Amino acid sequence: MTRYQNSQMIEVEEDFFSYLTNDGMTNEQAIVKIKEQHGDHWEEYIRDVIEKEVTTIHINNKGDIQ
Numbered sequence: 001m002t003r004y005q006n007s008q009m010i011e012v013e014e015d016f017f018s019y020l021t022n023d024g025m026t027n028e029q030a031i032v033k034i035k036e037q038h039g040d041h042w043e044e045y046i047r048d049v050i051e052k053e054v055t056t057i058h059i060n061n062k063g064d065i066q
Helices: 003-021 027-038 040-062
Strands: none
Touching: 003 027, 003 040, 027 040
16 A cells, blocks of 8 residues: 555544544544545445444454353
8 A cells, every 4th residue: 555545544534533523423424524525435445444443342342241
């Protein structure tokens, strides 16, 4: 992956998480905003990031479930 792609990925993630924390948007509202500002490809990327986070949380919490 090129340095440009890496910096763009970081920028899109920062925008997304800023919408959630600073603007109080829901995931879906923030995704729509990402799509408007960055395009369809980045919407898909953010959905993948969310899925990865949910999976990681599930795996980490699996040991806590009894």
